Amino acid sequence: MTRRSRSFVLTLTLALLSPGCTSNPPQHKAGLRTAVAAPPASGIARQMPAPSAMQATAAPVIPASKPLSEPVGPYRATRVLGDYAGYDAVDQFIDRMAARHGFTREYLNGLFSQVSRKDWTLNYMARQAGAAASPRPGAWTRYRAQFLTEAHIAGGAAFWNRHAEALRRASERYGVPPEYIIGIMGVETIYGRNLGSHRIVDALTTLAFDYPRRGDYFAEELENFLIMTREEGIDPTEPVGSFAGAMGLGQFMPGSFLKWAVDFNRDGRRDLWEADDAVGSIANYFAQHGWRSGEPVVTRAVVTGSAVESLESGYDAQYSLAELQRYGIQPADHCPDGQRVRLLRLRAAQGDEYWLGHENFYVITRYNHSTHYAMAVHELAQAVRARYLRG
Ligand SMILES: [Ca+2]
Numbered sequence: 001m002t003r004r005s006r007s008f009v010l011t012l013t014l015a016l017l018s019p020g021c022t023s024n025p026p027q028h029k030a031g032l033r034t035a036v037a038a039p040p041a042s043g044i045a046r047q048m049p050a051p052s053a054m055q056a057t058a059a060p061v062i063p064a065s066k067p068l069s070e071p072v073g074p075y076r077a078t079r080v081l082g083d084y085a086g087y088d089a090v091d092q093f094i095d096r097m098a099a100r101h102g103f104t105r106e107y108l109n110g111l112f113s114q115v116s117r118k119d120w121t122l123n124y125m126a127r128q129a130g131a132a133a134s135p136r137p138g139a140w141t142r143y144r145a146q147f148l149t150e151a152h153i154a155g156g157a158a159f160w161n162r163h164a165e166a167l168r169r170a171s172e173r174y175g176v177p178p179e180y181i182i183g184i185m186g187v188e189t190i191y192g193r194n195l196g197s198h199r200i201v202d203a204l205t206t207l208a209f210d211y212p213r214r215g216d217y218f219a220e221e222l223e224n225f226l227i228m229t230r231e232e233g234i235d236p237t238e239p240v241g242s243f244a245g246a247m248g249l250g251q252f253m254p255g256s257f258l259k260w261a262v263d264f265n266r267d268g269r270r271d272l273w274e275a276d277d278a279v280g281s282i283a284n285y286f287a288q289h290g291w292r293s294g295e296p297v298v299t300r301a302v303v304t305g306s307a308v309e310s311l312e313s314g315y316d317a318q319y320s321l322a323e324l325q326r327y328g329i330q331p332a333d334h335c336p337d338g339q340r341v342r343l344l345r346l347r348a349a350q351g352d353e354y355w356l357g358h359e360n361f362y363v364i365t366r367y368n369h370s371t372h373y374a375m376a377v378h379e380l381a382q383a384v385r386a387r388y389l390r391g
Contacts, residue, residue: 069230069231069233070230071103071107071226071229071230071236072229072230072233072234072235072236073107073110073111073235073236073237074110075106075107075108075109075110075111075113075114076106076107076109076110077106077109077110077113078106078109079109080094080109080112080113081113082112082113082114082115082116083115083116083117084112084113084115084117084205084209085113087209089208089209089215089219090112090205090209093208093209093219093222093223094108094109094112096223097223097226100223101223101226101227103226103230108226111201111236111237112205114201114237115201115202115205116199116202116206117202117205117206117210118198118202118203118206118243120243121198121203121206121207121211121243121244122206122210122211124243125207125211125213129213135347135372136347137347137349138347138348138349139347139372140346140347140348140353140372140375141347141348141349141350142349143372143376144372144375144376144379146376147186147187147376147379147380148376148379148380148383151190151193152186152187152190152380152383152384153380153383153384153387154387155186155190155191155193156179156182156183156185156186156191156380156383156384156387156388157384157387157388158191159182159185159186159191159275160178160179160182160384160388161388162275163275163276163279166264166265166275166276166279166280167181167182167279169264169280170264170279170280170282170283171283173280173283174280174283174284174286174287174291175287175291175292175293175294176282176283176286176287176291176293177381177385178385179381179382179384179385179388180286180297180364180377180378180381181279181282181283181286182380182381182384183376183377183378183380183381183384184250184282184364184367184377185249185250185278185282186377186380186384187373187376187377187380188246188249188250188251189248189249189250189251191249192249192273192275195240195241195248195249195273196240196241196242196243196246196251197240198240198241198242198243198245199237199239199240200225200236200239200240200241200245200247200254201222201225201236201237201239203241203242203243203244203245204218204221204222204225204245204254205222207244207245208221208222218245220255221245221253221254221255222245222254224253224254224255224257224258225239225245225254227254227258228254228257228258231258232269232270232271233269247272247273248271248272248273248278249272249273249275249278250272250278250281250282250285252272252281252285256285257270257272257281259288260281260284260285260288261277261281261284262277262280262281262284263277263280264276264277264279264280264281265277265280285366285367286363286364286367289363289366289367290359290362290363291360291363292358292359292360292363295336295358295359295360296335296336296358296360297357297358297360297361297364297378297381298344298355298356298357298358298361298375298378299331299332299333299335299341299355299356299358300331300332300333300353300354300355300356301324301329301330301331301332301343301354301355301356302329302330302331302332303328303329303354304328304329304330305328307326307327307328308327308328308329308343308354310327311324311327311329311343312343313343313344313345313354314342314343314344314345314371315342315344315357315361315362315365315369315371315374316342317342317343318340318341318342319340319341319342319343320340320341321335321341324341324343324356329343329354329356331356335356335358336358339358339359341356341357341358342356342357342358342361342362343356343357344356344357344361344371344375346371346372346375355375357371357374361374361375361378364377364378
Protein backbone atom coordinates (compact mmCIF):
# COMPACT_ATOMS: atom_id res chain seq x y z
CA MET A 1 0.00 0.00 0.00
CA THR A 2 1.39 3.43 -0.87
CA ARG A 3 1.80 6.07 1.80
CA ARG A 4 -0.98 8.09 0.20
CA SER A 5 -3.53 5.31 0.13
CA ARG A 6 -2.59 4.26 3.65
CA SER A 7 -3.16 7.82 4.84
CA PHE A 8 -6.48 7.85 3.07
CA VAL A 9 -7.59 4.67 4.81
CA LEU A 10 -6.53 6.08 8.16
CA THR A 11 -8.39 9.30 7.47
CA LEU A 12 -11.49 7.38 6.47
CA THR A 13 -11.24 5.15 9.53
CA LEU A 14 -10.94 8.21 11.68
CA ALA A 15 -13.88 9.92 10.05
CA LEU A 16 -16.02 6.83 10.56
CA LEU A 17 -14.97 6.41 14.19
CA SER A 18 -15.26 10.01 15.28
CA PRO A 19 -19.04 10.61 15.46
CA GLY A 20 -19.73 7.89 18.01
CA CYS A 21 -16.59 8.43 20.04
CA THR A 22 -16.75 11.99 21.22
CA SER A 23 -16.37 11.07 24.87
CA ASN A 24 -13.59 8.57 24.09
CA PRO A 25 -11.45 9.92 21.28
CA PRO A 26 -10.08 7.16 19.05
CA GLN A 27 -6.64 5.91 19.94
CA HIS A 28 -5.34 6.45 16.43
CA LYS A 29 -4.34 10.00 17.26
CA ALA A 30 -0.78 9.30 18.40
CA GLY A 31 -0.12 6.91 15.55
CA LEU A 32 -1.31 9.39 12.97
CA ARG A 33 0.81 12.11 14.47
CA THR A 34 3.98 10.09 14.37
CA ALA A 35 3.25 8.90 10.83
CA VAL A 36 4.38 12.29 9.59
CA ALA A 37 8.07 13.10 9.74
CA ALA A 38 9.09 16.37 11.38
CA PRO A 39 12.07 18.09 9.72
CA PRO A 40 14.27 20.28 11.90
CA ALA A 41 13.41 23.95 11.54
CA SER A 42 16.42 25.53 13.15
CA GLY A 43 18.43 28.28 11.60
CA ILE A 44 15.90 30.45 9.91
CA ALA A 45 14.77 32.37 12.98
CA ARG A 46 18.19 34.00 13.29
CA GLN A 47 17.86 35.43 9.81
CA MET A 48 14.49 37.03 10.38
CA PRO A 49 14.33 40.79 10.91
CA ALA A 50 11.33 40.51 13.16
CA PRO A 51 11.25 37.71 15.70
CA SER A 52 8.63 35.08 15.40
CA ALA A 53 7.65 31.70 16.70
CA MET A 54 8.67 30.10 13.45
CA GLN A 55 11.31 27.98 15.12
CA ALA A 56 8.69 25.49 16.15
CA THR A 57 8.93 22.31 14.11
CA ALA A 58 6.27 22.15 11.47
CA ALA A 59 5.16 18.57 11.83
CA PRO A 60 1.52 18.59 10.79
CA VAL A 61 -0.71 18.05 13.77
CA ILE A 62 -3.67 15.99 12.79
CA PRO A 63 -6.87 16.89 14.58
CA ALA A 64 -8.18 13.46 15.42
CA SER A 65 -10.52 14.45 18.25
CA LYS A 66 -12.90 16.51 16.12
CA PRO A 67 -15.05 15.23 13.28
CA LEU A 68 -14.06 16.79 9.96
CA SER A 69 -15.78 20.11 9.43
CA GLU A 70 -16.27 21.85 6.12
CA PRO A 71 -13.56 24.27 5.04
CA VAL A 72 -14.76 27.86 4.75
CA GLY A 73 -14.90 29.97 1.59
CA PRO A 74 -16.56 29.92 -1.83
CA TYR A 75 -13.66 28.17 -3.57
CA ARG A 76 -14.23 25.73 -6.37
CA ALA A 77 -12.26 25.02 -9.55
CA THR A 78 -11.28 22.01 -11.63
CA ARG A 79 -7.63 23.12 -11.75
CA VAL A 80 -5.41 25.80 -10.25
CA LEU A 81 -5.40 29.11 -12.14
CA GLY A 82 -3.46 32.31 -11.49
CA ASP A 83 0.07 32.62 -10.06
CA TYR A 84 0.23 28.95 -9.10
CA ALA A 85 -1.16 27.45 -12.29
CA GLY A 86 1.07 24.70 -13.66
CA TYR A 87 3.05 24.12 -10.45
CA ASP A 88 3.41 20.33 -10.14
CA ALA A 89 4.38 20.72 -6.49
CA VAL A 90 1.12 22.57 -5.78
CA ASP A 91 -0.92 19.85 -7.50
CA GLN A 92 0.92 17.21 -5.45
CA PHE A 93 0.29 19.20 -2.27
CA ILE A 94 -3.41 19.34 -3.11
CA ASP A 95 -3.44 15.56 -3.68
CA ARG A 96 -1.80 15.08 -0.30
CA MET A 97 -4.28 17.37 1.49
CA ALA A 98 -7.14 15.46 -0.11
CA ALA A 99 -5.74 12.05 0.81
CA ARG A 100 -4.44 12.87 4.24
CA HIS A 101 -7.02 15.34 5.51
CA GLY A 102 -10.13 14.88 3.39
CA PHE A 103 -10.15 18.28 1.66
CA THR A 104 -11.75 18.21 -1.78
CA ARG A 105 -9.52 18.95 -4.75
CA GLU A 106 -12.13 21.36 -6.13
CA TYR A 107 -11.97 23.47 -2.98
CA LEU A 108 -8.17 23.58 -2.91
CA ASN A 109 -7.89 24.22 -6.67
CA GLY A 110 -10.22 27.16 -6.18
CA LEU A 111 -8.38 28.41 -3.11
CA PHE A 112 -4.91 28.24 -4.69
CA SER A 113 -6.28 30.04 -7.76
CA GLN A 114 -6.70 33.06 -5.43
CA VAL A 115 -3.17 32.95 -4.02
CA SER A 116 -0.55 35.55 -4.97
CA ARG A 117 3.15 34.81 -5.24
CA LYS A 118 5.02 37.37 -3.13
CA ASP A 119 8.16 38.28 -5.02
CA TRP A 120 9.13 40.82 -2.37
CA THR A 121 9.37 37.99 0.19
CA LEU A 122 11.53 35.87 -2.10
CA ASN A 123 13.90 38.76 -2.78
CA TYR A 124 14.08 39.50 0.93
CA MET A 125 14.82 35.89 1.84
CA ALA A 126 17.54 35.71 -0.80
CA ARG A 127 19.24 38.77 0.69
CA GLN A 128 18.98 37.38 4.23
CA ALA A 129 20.55 34.07 3.26
CA GLY A 130 23.87 35.84 2.70
CA ALA A 131 23.81 37.80 5.97
CA ALA A 132 26.70 37.46 8.44
CA ALA A 133 26.23 34.70 11.02
CA SER A 134 28.34 35.80 13.99
CA PRO A 135 27.57 39.08 15.77
CA ARG A 136 29.97 41.97 15.31
CA PRO A 137 31.09 44.28 18.16
CA GLY A 138 28.13 46.35 19.33
CA ALA A 139 25.58 44.01 17.73
CA TRP A 140 23.75 43.43 21.01
CA THR A 141 23.46 47.15 21.74
CA ARG A 142 21.95 47.76 18.30
CA TYR A 143 19.56 44.81 18.62
CA ARG A 144 18.50 45.77 22.15
CA ALA A 145 17.74 49.35 21.10
CA GLN A 146 14.97 48.11 18.80
CA PHE A 147 13.01 46.57 21.69
CA LEU A 148 13.82 48.52 24.86
CA THR A 149 11.99 51.62 23.69
CA GLU A 150 9.49 53.77 25.57
CA ALA A 151 6.73 52.40 23.33
CA HIS A 152 7.65 48.85 24.31
CA ILE A 153 8.01 49.59 28.04
CA ALA A 154 5.03 51.92 28.56
CA GLY A 155 2.94 49.78 26.19
CA GLY A 156 3.78 46.71 28.25
CA ALA A 157 2.75 48.32 31.52
CA ALA A 158 -0.50 49.51 29.89
CA PHE A 159 -1.16 46.01 28.51
CA TRP A 160 -0.64 44.59 32.01
CA ASN A 161 -3.19 47.04 33.43
CA ARG A 162 -5.73 46.31 30.70
CA HIS A 163 -5.38 42.51 30.87
CA ALA A 164 -4.44 41.99 34.51
CA GLU A 165 -7.02 39.28 35.13
CA ALA A 166 -5.97 37.09 32.18
CA LEU A 167 -2.28 37.58 33.02
CA ARG A 168 -2.85 36.62 36.65
CA ARG A 169 -4.85 33.55 35.65
CA ALA A 170 -2.22 32.46 33.09
CA SER A 171 0.56 33.03 35.56
CA GLU A 172 -1.21 30.86 38.15
CA ARG A 173 -2.10 28.09 35.75
CA TYR A 174 1.18 27.85 33.84
CA GLY A 175 3.70 29.20 36.35
CA VAL A 176 5.02 31.87 33.98
CA PRO A 177 5.31 35.43 35.36
CA PRO A 178 3.14 38.02 33.55
CA GLU A 179 6.16 40.11 32.52
CA TYR A 180 7.60 37.29 30.36
CA ILE A 181 4.29 36.76 28.56
CA ILE A 182 4.22 40.51 27.96
CA GLY A 183 7.90 40.51 26.94
CA ILE A 184 7.15 38.09 24.10
CA MET A 185 4.21 40.16 22.84
CA GLY A 186 6.24 43.35 23.10
CA VAL A 187 9.18 42.04 21.11
CA GLU A 188 6.98 40.27 18.57
CA THR A 189 4.33 42.88 17.80
CA ILE A 190 4.45 45.77 20.34
CA TYR A 191 1.25 44.34 21.86
CA GLY A 192 -0.55 44.05 18.57
CA ARG A 193 0.61 47.25 16.89
CA ASN A 194 2.73 45.39 14.31
CA LEU A 195 0.73 42.30 13.49
CA GLY A 196 1.81 42.20 9.86
CA SER A 197 -0.41 42.69 6.85
CA HIS A 198 0.61 39.78 4.64
CA ARG A 199 -2.07 37.24 3.82
CA ILE A 200 -0.87 34.05 5.52
CA VAL A 201 -1.97 31.86 2.63
CA ASP A 202 0.14 33.95 0.20
CA ALA A 203 3.15 33.97 2.53
CA LEU A 204 3.17 30.24 3.18
CA THR A 205 2.38 29.22 -0.40
CA THR A 206 5.17 31.45 -1.73
CA LEU A 207 7.72 30.07 0.72
CA ALA A 208 6.51 26.48 0.29
CA PHE A 209 6.75 26.40 -3.49
CA ASP A 210 9.20 29.15 -4.51
CA TYR A 211 11.80 28.99 -1.73
CA PRO A 212 13.51 25.60 -2.07
CA ARG A 213 15.89 26.18 0.84
CA ARG A 214 13.05 25.82 3.38
CA GLY A 215 10.24 24.65 1.14
CA ASP A 216 9.48 21.46 3.09
CA TYR A 217 9.15 23.40 6.35
CA PHE A 218 6.79 25.96 4.86
CA ALA A 219 4.75 23.30 3.02
CA GLU A 220 4.10 21.65 6.37
CA GLU A 221 3.15 24.99 7.87
CA LEU A 222 0.78 25.53 4.95
CA GLU A 223 -0.72 22.12 5.69
CA ASN A 224 -1.09 23.10 9.35
CA PHE A 225 -2.61 26.44 8.34
CA LEU A 226 -5.32 24.80 6.22
CA ILE A 227 -6.12 22.41 9.07
CA MET A 228 -6.21 25.33 11.50
CA THR A 229 -8.55 27.45 9.39
CA ARG A 230 -10.90 24.51 8.86
CA GLU A 231 -10.92 23.68 12.58
CA GLU A 232 -11.56 27.28 13.56
CA GLY A 233 -14.08 27.99 10.80
CA ILE A 234 -11.99 30.71 9.13
CA ASP A 235 -11.75 31.51 5.43
CA PRO A 236 -8.04 30.77 4.65
CA THR A 237 -7.69 34.01 2.66
CA GLU A 238 -8.60 36.12 5.72
CA PRO A 239 -5.78 35.76 8.29
CA VAL A 240 -2.92 38.22 7.88
CA GLY A 241 0.42 38.31 9.65
CA SER A 242 4.16 38.32 9.03
CA PHE A 243 5.67 37.76 5.60
CA ALA A 244 6.76 34.33 6.88
CA GLY A 245 3.30 33.27 8.08
CA ALA A 246 3.40 34.10 11.81
CA MET A 247 0.08 35.13 13.35
CA GLY A 248 -1.41 37.17 16.15
CA LEU A 249 -0.06 39.03 19.19
CA GLY A 250 2.54 36.33 19.85
CA GLN A 251 3.27 35.55 16.18
CA PHE A 252 2.57 31.82 16.31
CA MET A 253 3.25 29.75 13.24
CA PRO A 254 0.32 27.46 12.32
CA GLY A 255 2.06 24.34 13.70
CA SER A 256 2.52 26.12 17.04
CA PHE A 257 -1.12 27.20 16.92
CA LEU A 258 -2.31 23.62 16.54
CA LYS A 259 -0.07 22.33 19.30
CA TRP A 260 -0.06 25.09 21.89
CA ALA A 261 -2.80 27.67 21.33
CA VAL A 262 -5.52 27.66 24.00
CA ASP A 263 -9.00 29.14 24.23
CA PHE A 264 -8.19 31.13 27.34
CA ASN A 265 -11.32 33.32 27.40
CA ARG A 266 -13.49 30.21 26.90
CA ASP A 267 -15.55 31.55 24.02
CA GLY A 268 -15.16 28.33 22.05
CA ARG A 269 -12.51 29.64 19.64
CA ARG A 270 -8.74 29.91 19.69
CA ASP A 271 -8.06 33.43 18.46
CA LEU A 272 -4.46 34.61 18.80
CA TRP A 273 -5.41 38.10 17.63
CA GLU A 274 -7.44 38.33 20.86
CA ALA A 275 -5.47 39.29 23.99
CA ASP A 276 -6.70 36.66 26.47
CA ASP A 277 -6.15 33.75 24.10
CA ALA A 278 -2.72 35.12 23.16
CA VAL A 279 -1.76 35.47 26.83
CA GLY A 280 -2.82 31.91 27.69
CA SER A 281 -1.22 30.47 24.57
CA ILE A 282 2.18 32.07 25.15
CA ALA A 283 2.14 30.91 28.78
CA ASN A 284 1.18 27.41 27.64
CA TYR A 285 3.97 27.44 25.05
CA PHE A 286 6.50 28.23 27.79
CA ALA A 287 5.05 25.68 30.20
CA GLN A 288 5.11 22.94 27.57
CA HIS A 289 8.72 23.76 26.77
CA GLY A 290 9.82 23.35 30.39
CA TRP A 291 9.46 26.72 32.13
CA ARG A 292 10.47 26.36 35.78
CA SER A 293 8.21 28.39 38.01
CA GLY A 294 10.06 30.63 40.44
CA GLU A 295 13.51 30.13 38.88
CA PRO A 296 15.63 32.92 37.38
CA VAL A 297 16.25 33.52 33.68
CA VAL A 298 19.81 34.86 33.66
CA THR A 299 22.54 35.81 36.14
CA ARG A 300 25.27 38.31 35.33
CA ALA A 301 28.76 36.79 35.21
CA VAL A 302 31.87 38.32 36.69
CA VAL A 303 34.88 37.49 34.52
CA THR A 304 38.52 37.56 35.57
CA GLY A 305 41.31 37.25 33.01
CA SER A 306 40.94 36.30 29.35
CA ALA A 307 40.52 32.50 29.54
CA VAL A 308 36.79 33.00 28.90
CA GLU A 309 37.57 33.82 25.28
CA SER A 310 38.59 30.22 24.62
CA LEU A 311 35.15 28.93 25.67
CA GLU A 312 32.29 28.45 23.29
CA SER A 313 29.31 30.64 24.16
CA GLY A 314 25.64 30.71 23.21
CA TYR A 315 22.34 29.26 24.42
CA ASP A 316 23.55 25.75 23.55
CA ALA A 317 26.91 26.05 25.34
CA GLN A 318 26.34 24.41 28.75
CA TYR A 319 28.78 24.31 31.65
CA SER A 320 28.79 23.54 35.36
CA LEU A 321 29.63 26.44 37.66
CA ALA A 322 32.82 24.56 38.67
CA GLU A 323 33.95 24.35 35.03
CA LEU A 324 33.31 28.05 34.53
CA GLN A 325 35.21 28.90 37.69
CA ARG A 326 38.33 27.31 36.20
CA TYR A 327 38.07 29.84 33.37
CA GLY A 328 37.69 32.80 35.71
CA ILE A 329 33.89 33.06 35.43
CA GLN A 330 31.65 33.41 38.47
CA PRO A 331 28.00 34.27 38.94
CA ALA A 332 27.41 37.75 40.35
CA ASP A 333 24.40 36.45 42.33
CA HIS A 334 23.31 33.16 43.83
CA CYS A 335 22.49 30.54 41.18
CA PRO A 336 20.21 27.51 41.61
CA ASP A 337 22.38 24.69 43.01
CA GLY A 338 23.64 21.86 40.85
CA GLN A 339 22.31 23.14 37.53
CA ARG A 340 24.31 23.60 34.39
CA VAL A 341 24.18 27.06 32.87
CA ARG A 342 24.67 28.44 29.39
CA LEU A 343 27.50 30.88 28.85
CA LEU A 344 26.19 33.93 26.99
CA ARG A 345 28.42 36.56 25.42
CA LEU A 346 26.73 39.78 24.34
CA ARG A 347 28.71 42.10 22.13
CA ALA A 348 27.76 45.48 23.59
CA ALA A 349 29.01 48.84 22.35
CA GLN A 350 31.09 49.29 25.54
CA GLY A 351 32.62 45.81 25.26
CA ASP A 352 31.50 42.23 25.69
CA GLU A 353 29.10 41.32 28.53
CA TYR A 354 28.94 37.81 29.94
CA TRP A 355 25.80 36.27 31.41
CA LEU A 356 24.81 32.83 32.65
CA GLY A 357 21.57 31.56 31.12
CA HIS A 358 19.38 29.25 33.23
CA GLU A 359 16.79 26.74 32.05
CA ASN A 360 14.17 29.45 31.66
CA PHE A 361 16.48 31.37 29.33
CA TYR A 362 16.71 28.27 27.17
CA VAL A 363 12.90 27.99 27.22
CA ILE A 364 12.64 31.52 25.79
CA THR A 365 14.99 30.49 22.97
CA ARG A 366 12.48 27.74 22.07
CA TYR A 367 10.24 30.60 20.92
CA ASN A 368 12.96 31.95 18.68
CA HIS A 369 16.37 30.32 18.42
CA SER A 370 18.44 33.38 19.26
CA THR A 371 20.41 34.56 22.30
CA HIS A 372 19.70 38.18 21.36
CA TYR A 373 15.98 37.47 21.11
CA ALA A 374 15.74 35.77 24.51
CA MET A 375 17.83 38.45 26.19
CA ALA A 376 15.66 41.20 24.69
CA VAL A 377 12.53 39.44 26.00
CA HIS A 378 14.15 39.19 29.44
CA GLU A 379 15.25 42.81 29.58
CA LEU A 380 11.92 44.09 28.29
CA ALA A 381 10.11 41.89 30.83
CA GLN A 382 12.14 43.40 33.67
CA ALA A 383 11.65 46.97 32.40
CA VAL A 384 7.89 46.47 32.03
CA ARG A 385 7.64 44.95 35.49
CA ALA A 386 9.47 47.92 37.04
CA ARG A 387 7.21 50.38 35.19
CA TYR A 388 4.04 48.48 36.14
CA LEU A 389 4.97 48.34 39.82
CA ARG A 390 5.84 52.02 39.80
CA GLY A 391 2.25 52.66 38.65
CA1 LIG B 1 -11.10 32.27 22.72
